[in-house]
Amino acid sequence: MIARIFIFLTCVFFACGCSAEIKAGSTIEPSYKVVSNKDVEAAFESFSKAVSEGSVDLFIKLANPNGIHLVRKFTSGTLGGRGAELSEVTDPKKLNEKFQFPIKNQTPYSIRIQFQELPIKSFTALSHQSLAAEVETLNFDTWAPFLKNSLIGTSESGTRAPIMLSSANAKYYVYAEAQIIDDILVGGFAVFAMVDGKLQLVAIITLL
Numbered sequence: 001m002i003a004r005i006f007i008f009l010t011c012v013f014f015a016c017g018c019s020a021e022i023k024a025g026s027t028i029e030p031s032y033k034v035v036s037n038k039d040v041e042a043a044f045e046s047f048s049k050a051v052s053e054g055s056v057d058l059f060i061k062l063a064n065p066n067g068i069h070l071v072r073k074f075t076s077g078t079l080g081g082r083g084a085e086l087s088e089v090t091d092p093k094k095l096n097e098k099f100q101f102p103i104k105n106q107t108p109y110s111i112r113i114q115f116q117e118l119p120i121k122s123f124t125a126l127s128h129q130s131l132a133a134e135v136e137t138l139n140f141d142t143w144a145p146f147l148k149n150s151l152i153g154t155s156e157s158g159t160r161a162p163i164m165l166s167s168a169n170a171k172y173y174v175y176a177e178a179q180i181i182d183d184i185l186v187g188g189f190a191v192f193a194m195v196d197g198k199l200q201l202v203a204i205i206t207l208l
Contacts, residue, residue, distance in 0.1 A: 035194055040173050041123045043192050043199040044164070047175060051111055052119040056095050059111075062201050063092035064193075069203040070101060070109050071141045076184045076208060087141035092201075114188025114206050117162050117177050126164045127156055133168035140191065140203045147205070148185040151178060160187060173199070178207065 043062065050058040072086035086103060094101055100108035120126070129150045135143055150165050151157040157180040165174040171193060178187025191203035 035170055035173070035199060039194075039199045040164075040192070043173070043201070044120060044123055044126075044175050047190055047192075047201060048118045048120040051099065051115050054097075054099055054112075056097060056099070059095055059099075059201075060092050064195050064200040064202045065092070066195075068092050068201060069140045069191075070103075071143075071203065071205040072109060072208065073141065073144055073206070074208050075144055076181075076186060085141075087139075109204075109206070111204065114204075115175075115177055115190070117160070120162060120175075126162055127154065128164045128166065129154060131165045131167040131172065131174065136167050136169055136171045140205055143189075143205060144185060144207055147174075147176070147178070147189060147207075148180065151176070151180060151185065157185075165189075172202075 046058060046062045049055065050062060067089040069089050070086055074085060084106060086106065086109065090101055095111070096102065098108075099111045101111075102108050131150050132146050135146050138146075147165070151163070154163065155161070156163040156176075157178065160177050160179040163176050163178075165176055166172065173192045175190040175192075176187065178185055178189065186207050189203075189205040189207075190201060191205065192199050193202045194200075195202065
């Protein structure tokens with residue numbers, strides 16, 4: 001009799017433990033909003049309109065108010081002296097009417113010159129490639145090799161046609177206009193991420 005009671009209580013304890021574990025697991029919610037295709041389309045189209053129409057106000061609304069990380073790297077060399085490479089976070093409100101960010105002691109950081117294929121003609125027609133998951137833990141100024149690997153073999157890399165890249169765990173979405181010339185990647189990349197429940201522009205990477 002005692003043995004039966006012991007077995008019964010053991011089974012009840014085990015069942016309760018399993019139930020509690022499932023319940024606890026089911027209540028865990030992601031710390032970020034799941035990104036939908038509509039979120040990405042809305043962000044890309046806002047960026048497209050802002051740049052193609054020169055709307056500084058729309059650009060600022062789309063950008064992360066905590067700052068945009070601007071990256072400018074010379075993957076093709078300095079070609080006789082292009083100045084220093086750039087990697088800094090700047091206030092999006094510093095964008096001027098020429099759609100440039102003034103950079104102290106350097107050439108201004110031009111947005112339009114890197115995204116000459118805008119406006120986007122069809123979001124649904126954009127090709128889509130994946131970025132390696134490693135980029136999700138790396139600084140934007142180290143992304144160049146991963147961007148290149150994502151574009152190798154694509155038709156877009158031969159023509160600089162627009163393409164969308166997304167990181168493996170969907171942390172980042174990138175609008176890209178880039179080309180691989182003699183094994184060197186050049187072009188512009190607008191990087192979006194979910195911030196405070198909204199997909200915002202968090203970085204722009206220029207490879208020259």
